[in-house]
Every structure is written in structure tokens, then in C-alpha cells.
Amino acid sequence: MTAAFRPVDLVRPAQRRHITDDVLVGAPAAAVAAAIAWRAVGPLPAVAVAVVALAVVVAVAVQRAQRLDRGWLIGRLDAARPDLDDSADLLFADDGGLTPLARLQRSRIERRIAAAMPDLRPSWSARRIGLTWLLALVAIAAIILIPDRRSSTILAPSSEDVPAIPGVPRLVGQRLRIIPPAYTGLPPRDAAALDIAAPQGSRLDWTLTFAPEPPAADLVLADGSRTPLTRNGAVWTARRTLDRSLLYRVVPRAAGAAVPRLHRLDAVIDAPPQVKVVAPDRSLSLVTPGQHSWPLVFAATDDYGVAESAQLHLTIAEGDGENVKFREQVVTVHGTASASASSTGSATARRFAVAVDLAALKFVAGSDLVAQLVVTDNRTPGPQTARSSSLILRWPASEGEAMGMEGVVTRALPAYFRSERQIIIDAEALLAARPRPAPPRFLAKSDSIGADQRLLRLRYGQFLGEEQEGKTPPPPTADAAAPTADAPTTPPPPTAEGDGKVTPPRFGSEADTLADYGHVHDESEAATLLDPGTRKSLKGALDAMWQAELHLRQGDPAAALPFAHTALGLIKQVQQATRLFVAKVGPELPAIDETRRLTGKRDGLAHRDLPPVAATAADPAPAAIWRALAATGSVDPAQLAALEAWLRTDPAGVDDRLAFAAAIDAVRREPGCSDCREALRGLLWRAQVRPAAAVAPRAAATAEGRRYLDALRITP
Template sequence: MIVSGGKILIRFKKHWQLMLWLEVLLYALGPAILIYFLFFNLIFSIATLILVALLIVIFVKPWKPDLKTVSSYIDQHLDVAEYSTGLLLLPKEQLSDLAKLQQYRIGKELVEKLKTIKPPHHLSRACIVMILCALVGFMGYRYHILDHLQWPQHKEVRPDTIIFKPIDSTTTTQQPKLESQLLTIQYPAYTGKPSVETSKMEIKAVEGSRLSWQITFDTEVKNVFMESMGNSHPMKLTDNGYVRTSVLNTSGFYNFKFTDMLETSYTSELYSIEVVKDKKPDIKITDLKQFTSFSYDEKKRIAFTTSVTDDFGIAEAYIIVTVSKGSGESVKFREEKLSFDSKFSRGQKDLSLSKNIDLDQMNMEPGDELYFYIEALDLKHPRPNISRSETFFAVIKDTISDEFAVEGTMGVDLMPDYFRSQRQLIIDTEKLIKDKSKLSEKDFKFKSNELGFDQKVLRLKYGEFMGDESEFGPATQENTAIPEEEHEHDDEDHEKENDPLAAYTHDHDHENEHNLVPHEEEEDEKGNDPLHEYLHNHDDPEESTLFTQSLKSKLRQALNEMWDAELYLRLYTPEKSLPYQYKALKLIQEIKNSARVYVHRIGFDPPPIKEDKRLTGKIDEVSNFRKKEELRLPELYPFIYKTVLRLEQLISNKTILTDEDRLLFKQAGNELAAKAIEDPGKYLKTLQRLKQITEDRVIPTSILIEVQRGLFYALPELQPNPSKKKVLTGEINELLLKELQIHD
């Protein structure tokens, strides 16, 4: 009993310690979740979790409860223990008989009553703290409070001091000194990037970032401006110096300019602004064909996997499905929005989503078409970037809408009404098989025989297109089994009596037999006729046909399939007849498609001819149309070209700059700035020098040469224009060239 009692106390101690460790974890999770929602930095969140957990562990001390503490706690909260729980910790040899009896009784009571008390803990309070921290963090993220309240988390300090130069180089006054400069970049909250403080004035940030400049001088100045792309923006004076705030939208250049109390103006160098665009989500579908078709009797499912990636996180991804029903003017469209089978959380940068589309669940029927594409949205605020994939197609083949038709190859319309009966026969046969259990044996055989008769009528009507005038082919095999001529006549008479179409057909084998040529005479006539091989014999059913040889063979195969289909219907086995009916229908459809004739549409429709002007021979009002136009490409960078030429004159003649020159250089600077947006580092120095020569009065020749070289490299390369040059040669020149080649 000592071992059993000790195990009870040890189990209670472990449970107590576990509750305390869980309390520590909940206290630490709250601040960690709050930090993650505020800064979207997993490293900061994990560091906060570890730091807070260490602090809470020091105060809570989860390892503190031991067996003596557990024994004392049980004695205080459990009456049946009678303050004798400590006996369970002592060995049996050290106890008296009375103590052993008490030890046994207390162990038995603890087994039954120990579950009624719980170790002390504050889990509910820890859960409330964690939930409150998570709610505060989520509200800050949801309503973008950090756009106004977040403080810089990363500081860069670089010795990139703004250097101001006086616009008038002859100024001798004391120049105010710059004490401090600071650029703060607050990235949009959805990017999850912390704000940055730096002394470097070159800017490269995400579109929509908030930029804040702050500069201070050692003495009072009159005003400070920021010049950007031809615009001048005043900076506001505050307790912290001159500040300005702007939202980053476009790339460009900017510089600072200020005027001291003596009306002396100073300007700084140019600094580049480069906007990093938030890319659209990238959607890739690799395991799906562009077009998929299904037969109506197979499983119609489309399964695929989609990969969606984004630079700052994905907000939503779904499928847009459009179902079209009908054809022609009666077509109807239905659009639906489907979600993926795989679940994902908002803000993930890389997703792998799967989807299984069941066309039957989309209420699609044969002939319906399905169009779908994937659309994804990122976290950009307020207008997210939307990306969509290419469109994929799926169609259920429609066999009902296929009709037999011959176009362009026949002069008259010989299409009987029976040509659409094969599909109806298939539908009726399938219905008969389905209703077999509901019908009596007599009704089932009657209907199967009726379908066999319909199949026979359809085969006879198709036989007319082969030139057949009576049953032949597989049907004649029945008659060939009886060699006697008398039996043939008896069977033929009996068949004629039972044939419902006998009154409507012309039987060349029996009617008007006295006008027929004997068989022997026919053979002699064929043998003596020299043109027999070159004539189209309509008396022979194998050659009498309205189709080409390829269509004839397919139609013959269709008739053979119809014969087999009729045979099994007559034998009361419609399930065996179905495959032959499908084969016959397929051959008929192929004949329809191969017999189509496509005519190209003529694009020009001439106007109607006026009858009063026709055949008069008057052409006075007829004139030719002639249009003459010179195509010239727009001139690129005209002011840069003029500036290069003007700088060459200034370098050669060493003349003084005029106001017209400064205006020309300013216009050339605007052209160069537009080109430099794509590559700021390449043309920044040239822009700075060009701005310098527009503001200074005395310019060294070396700076003019440097600016001219930079502008020359900024001009695009001339495209080669090959042309044939006419060279005048004479007899004397040719003799001279020959002599030079000889003595070379």
C-alpha cells in the first residue's frame, strides 16, 4: 500500500506542475500574438514569447510543488485525510501497527476522494490575458492603426550628410550649417515590414509608403523648400526642425533648397526616389489541359492543383465558373464562384490549392460547356492587386444534336425523315432495359420485337442511299442457306406477305419478270461490251450510290451494324444490341462530318449598280484616288540634342551663359529626368551637374565637358539605315585600281 499511496501523491504533484507550466505558456502567448499582429515579424514574436515566459517562470515557479507540499495541501483540503497523508511517504518498517492501519485506510480514501480536489492554478486569468492581447493586436491590424501609431523598429545611421551650395558662387556670407537630417519610411501595414529611420536621402520603398523628412539648422533660416520634378513644396517649421510628410506614389528626383535671413539661396544635390511596385499574385496550373471533353456516360470530374504566390501575402483565391446551356440564340449562361477544397489562412505568401469539380453536381447535361479560371487577390490596401489565370474549357459531348446531313455534294434534298431515328432507337432500347423488371415477359418480348422492326425499317431506308432495292448483304445470308429454287420462291412469297413495306416498294426480283434479260445474256453482253469497265452501272447495287467511295464503305459498315442490332432485338436481348447501335450511330456521324463543304466568305460586297448609268460609257465623274503622306518618326529628346550642340559651342568659344541657355538646359534636364527614372544611378550625376550649370554664373570648362559626355551617352543609339550609294567611276580610275592590286 505504500507504493500505491506514493504513486497517488506523485501523480497529483505532476498534475499540479503541469497546470503551472500551462499557465506560464498562456501568459507568454498573449504578448507574443500582440507583437506579431503589430509588426508581422515572427522573430520578434518568438523572442517576446521566450522573454515573457522566463519572467513568468521566475514568479510562478512551476517546479516548486514537491511531495511534502502536496501532502500538506491534501491534508488542508480533504477531511477524510485526517492530516495523515504524510504516512504514505514513510516506509512500512518504520510504522507501528496502528500507523500501518491508518496508512492503509488513508491510501484507500485517497484513491476514491482525491479527484474531488484540484491543484491551485490561475488558468482562467491567463486565458483572459491571452485573449485580450490577441484582440488588441487584431484590431490594430484590421483598422491599420499602425499607419499612424507605429514607431521605428530599425534605425540606420550613415554619413550621408546633405551638402548645400549657394546658388550665387560669389557669396561671401556665413552659410548656415545643417545639424541633423532624418528620413523615416513607414511601409504599409499589410506588407508586415517595420518602419525605417535613416540619414540617407536616397529612397527605395514600396508604393504607398509614408515618407517623413526632418532637417534642422544651427541658425535661423527664412524658409526651406523641397523641389521635386519641377514642383516646389514648402517644409513646415516645428519644434524638431523643418519637416514634410508625403506618400510615395511615383519615382523621380528631389532636392532641398533654403534661403537664409540675408536672402541668400542654397540648394542641395539631387536624390533619387524609386518606387517598388507591389506585384500581382502569380498563378500557375501545371496538371490541367486547356480543353477537356467527356462522354455523357463516363465520370465527369476535373481535378487540378493551383500554385499561388505573392510578395507580401495573399488575401483571397477562388474559382470563377461559367456554364453555358443551349446553342444559337437560345444559349444561356450561369456564373458561379467556387472555393478551393484546400483551406488557407489570409496573409500566406505561397499557397498550393487543389480542387475537384464534378460536372454532374454543376447540373450540366450533354452539350453544355464549362469555362473557368482562377482569380487571386493580395493584401494591398485600399485596392488589392487582382490576378487571374488563363481560361480552361470542359464540354460534355452531345450526341443528340448530331444530325446526318450531306451538304454541297448533292443537287437535290433526298434526306428522309428516318435519319434521326437511330438515336431515338438507342434511347428506347435503354429505356426498355431499364424497365425490364417492371414489365411482364410477354410485353418485354413484344417491345423488343417492335424495336427490331423499327431498326429494320431504318436499315432499309439507309439502303436506298446505297442503291439497294431489296434486302441484301447480311440479309441475303438467310436465303443462301436454301439452295433449291422452289424453296427460295416459297420463302420470298412468305416474306412478301409479312413485309409491311411490300406495298410501297418496287420488287425488281419478282415484278415484271417477263421484261428481264436472262442471266446468261447479261454475262455475254458484259463480256462483249468494250465500255463496261468505264461506265457507272446503276443496275449493280454495289456501284449505284450517291456518295463517294469513302462514304460508301462507311455507310455499308453502318448497315452491317444495324443488321446485328436488329438480330439481337429480335432475339429479345436488347442489352447485346446496344453496342451495335452505338457503332452505327458513330459511323453515321462520321459520314455527316466528312460530307460537309466549307466555303470562304467573301469580304467585299460591291455597291448596287444604277440601271440608268449602266452601259452608258460615261466616265467623266470617275476619278482615281491618290493619297500622299510622309511618315516621320517623332523626334526623341530634342532638347538634349540641342544642349549637346550648345555645350560644344560654349566649350570652343568660352562664352558666357545666357538666360536662353539656362532655359534650354532646364528643358534638357526634364527630358533626362524622365529617362533616369528607369535607371537613377546611371544619370544622377549628370543631372546634378546639369542643375549646377543652370544655377551658377561661372562654370568651369571641365564641368561642361562632363555634362556633355553624360548627355551624349544618354542619347539612344541611331538605328542603321542601309541604302545604295551611287559611285561614279571612270576608265582611268579602274586602270589605277588594277595597277594598285597588281603591285599590292
């Protein structure tokens, strides 16, 4: 076969013509399917249906074009070109199997085809194309233009409660369709009322009817924005995504139409998942002899579904004191679904079980292993995450520590003084978190770090003789449980004196009495005094810790970090200090002047009246409107406007701003409605700012009290 002639040059144009013809015939069917989807569901599903239907038409056309193969080409060549002498099959024969005469005939056929290339493309199906497009246009026009009369028969009666005025449009039928987000797994539903609660992100479709028909109508939000209604025959429709809770009313554009009441749409926010630890049953576990793995079991729940996989964060702390090094590793854990699952198959509860390989983590003696599971839900977009409580695996204490060797080898500071660096790490991690947690969660995490800072400050304070907060001494009473019959009583062990002689305890001795009933402000470990320089450094560290705790409790970790770094530097100085074993002495208080007791002498004493403190003036609008609503007359519209302006300031005493706005609107629409007035008064009463507590004046002296004061020669 010569290079001037290739059979593919004849087949490809025919295949393209065949595919184009089939697509033109089948495209009207895809257009009709898209129109049906648009009328039934909406424009976005209609586009998806059109794309899928057109792809199916193209795939069928390509499959049909594959039938134009070599056999079809041989038949078309013999039928279209009589000068080929019915020998077109020689063009595809193998050279080795042809006789010299056959090769000569093929050369003649190739020259004839190269001289006049035949057009083997099939003719256009003009009649079929025109008929299908005509039928499709008629069907699309019928789908779009013919109103859906059935929808008016399934609408619920209106709940606007507006008077019927002849010739003035008013709402007579209503229906609200709720399509929740796909990740929730909830089915679409129809609500007869216009006040609904739906998951955040739901699509809302209103179907309304008016009598008589208005020229136009809108959904008017409480903030003044409008969503126009679209008329489709006798039905008016609108669509909106519920991204937040709001108030709205259905308003027909017509002169003389009454202002309808407000309706409420509550956006139910998807709660984050919840994680709890199933095993182990305690937060701190000790490594047992021969243990090679650490089994962990977690249970996670969510409103709409928990993701199939979770992240197990493992942190290994190695070292002692402030020189602690951390290694982190993240392991993906797959959970098993419980019996409860949504319609989409997403389980609302999952169980995550994993056995941590200690050898693979290089978990050696003296290290701590901290595990925390992070789970996500199925919210789209932006899945929410939740963390479990931390689980700690620790090696048990060594034999020397267990036998009380701490009393022989005393450290400058105990082992629990190694957490100031961790407080800094936690604060920096909270600031670097992206995305930033919600303000309530951010404040809670910062307050939790501040609580850890407080515990560390109290422990350091014991070395300065400070009293622990919240610690009360036991009462000096014999409240101990009486010995039972099974537990025989034994005398207390004798004590060893300094000379080596063993003497029994003596009742009433000063040392024993102080040991049993004394209220000490420190522990035995803190019963020493540091040298002045070390004490000053420790006092400075405590002051810095106090400032760091203050800012952390106020939700400002950035302001707390400089003080935490200062405290860490001072702690390192204290760790390098030596200890001085010096007896602690108590304060020397001035002696009490016994000669002035019960004499009535008030020399040098004077009245000290507290200066009045100016109270912060509250907004007078809520109190004024509350008093005005108590009367039976109408309320001044200016007062209602002032109350709305006060509500826009987001006062702290108002929990439900939408209910407040609806109550104000109800009073404005119907000033004579007693129930509306009482509802607004109730909301105002709960939102009132309580007056600050004041010092009560001293009561006047009674006759008996005056005689007593006269006897003491005291003038009141």
C-alpha cells in the first residue's frame, strides 16, 4: 500500500459525521430531561441532569460509530466506486499472501483512489433532527409555561391573622420546604407553618398564594433586606439558604395592605463531636513488668455522623527537670460504627480501639507517654474536631525512691517543678492554633492553662512559707473511726531520741501537741529557708507567675507569655542554689494593752465614713418602656425605636435577641394587645440590670442601747 493512500483517511470523516448526527438527534432528549429537573428540583440539579444526559448521548454516539470498521469500508468502497472492480478487499490484504496478479490489481486500485478520493460520509438525518428538536421545544415550553395547578391544592391556610379587606392582597396559602445539607443525612420535609427550625445551611423553598394577586411580593427581613418572590402562575416562590437565625415577614406590594406579623427561622448549629475514654479507666497508668503494648479504647458521638478515621496524637517526654525533650507522633485509627446510623450511612457513634506498640515508639524507662485522640465529624464544608482527655503512661518509681531515699538525697526543688516550660508550650500552641477557636472555647482553654499556672505558683509558694489556698487544718478532735473487732488496737510505736534511747510518746508534750493539732503553713520539704539571693529570685518567680496567671485567666495568652518566660528564667536560677537548714521563727506581734480594755476610752478614734461610689448609669430605655407598658394607653413609637437601638448594642442580659425583636414588633403592630405587652414586659424584666449592692446604714440606737452608751459616757 502506498503512502499516498491510507484507509483511515476515509473512515475518520465518516465516524465524525456519524457521531455528530447521533448527537444532534439525541440532544433534545437531554434538554427535556433538564427542563423537568429544573421544574421539579431547581436550576443547579437541572444543570447536573443536562450534563449527565448529554454525556450519555455522546457515549452512545461514539459506540455506534465504532461499527464503521474495515468490513463497512470495503462494502462502501465497492458500492461507491465501480471502477474498483469489487476488489477493495485487496487494500487490506497481506503482501505475502498475494499473487503477482493480485498485487498488480491492488496497485491499480490505489492509483484510482488517490486520483479521486471518495467521500464515504453518511448523509445528514435532517428529517429526524428537525422532528426531535421540534418535539423537544414543544415539551420544554409546556414544562416551563404551563403553571402547576396541583401545588395550590396542597398548601396550608395562611397564619398571618390579617383582616380581609376587599381588593387588598393578602396571603391565603403557604408551604415551606426544608432541604437539609447532604452531610446531615436528613430527608427533605414540608412545613405548613412559616416558623421553623432547621439545620444551619439548609435550603428553604417558599410556595405561597395570595388573594387577590398582588403586582409583586417580597420576603422582608427584620434588618430591612428583601428577597423578591417569583410568580409562577397562581403560585409565588422564593429560595434562600439558612445560614443564620433571622426574622422575616411576607409582604405583598399593594396599597393599603396590612403589615403581617414576623416569622422566625432558627438555624440549628451543628454541635462538635464528643469523645470519651472507655479504657483505661484512669488518666494515669503505670507500666507493668513485661508490658509491650498499651491498649486504648475511645467512644465518639456526633449529631449527624463521625468520620471513619481519627488521629491519635502520641507525645513522649524524655528527661528530667526543665531539660525535658518531647517527641510527637500521629497515628491514624479507624473506628467501628455502632448500631445507630443516619440514612446516608454515616454512623453517629463510633468506637476507636488501638494497641500502642511501646517498642516501636522507643518508650524507655524514665519517659512519659501521653495519648490524645482527635476525631472529626462529617460537616461540609469545614468539619469540626474534638479532642479526648489526655492519657498518661508512666514508668513506676525506682526502688531507691520507693524505699524513701528522697530523705537522704534531697533535691533543691521537687520533681513537679518542671511544668513551667509546659505552660509556655501550651500557651504558644493556643496562640498558633489555626483556625482560631471560638471566643468561649478560646477563653476556656486559656483559663485551663491559668489553672495549671496557679497550681505551680502555690507549690513554689510553699518554699516561702505561704499558706495554701483552700487548705484548712483538721479540727483538734478525736473524730477518727473507732477500731473494729477484727482490727486489734496496738499502742503507738516508741520514738527515738537523739541519744539513741527509745522512749514512749508523752501525752501533753509540746512537740507532740504541735505535731497533732498544729496548723503549719508549709510542708516538711519546705521547712527550710533559702539564702537571701535565692529567696529573692523565688519571690520574683512567684510574682511573674501571678501576672501570667492573671492574663491567662482573662483570656490573653500573648500578654502572659513574657511573664512566664521571666518565671522560667528565675526558676533555673533557683534550681542551681544551695539549701540552708535554718529553723523557722514566727512573727513578733506587739503586746496588747490590757489597761484599755472595757474602759470605753475612744481617744484617737474617729468615724470613717465610706465615700459614696458612683454607680454606672444603665440605659434608661428598657426601664422607661417597662413602666410605659404597665399603663393601658398606647406606647410611644419613639420609645420602641430607642428600645430597638438598645437591643442593637447586644446587651448582656438579653439571651434571645430574636424573641425580643419579635415582641417589639408585635407591640408596634397591635398596641392594644395585652398579651403582646405582657410578653415584652416579661422580657424587659429579665433584661434589667440589677443595682449594685450598697452598704446599709447603721440602725438607730434603741432605748436600751442608748442607756448602755450613756453608761459608757459615749455620745452616739
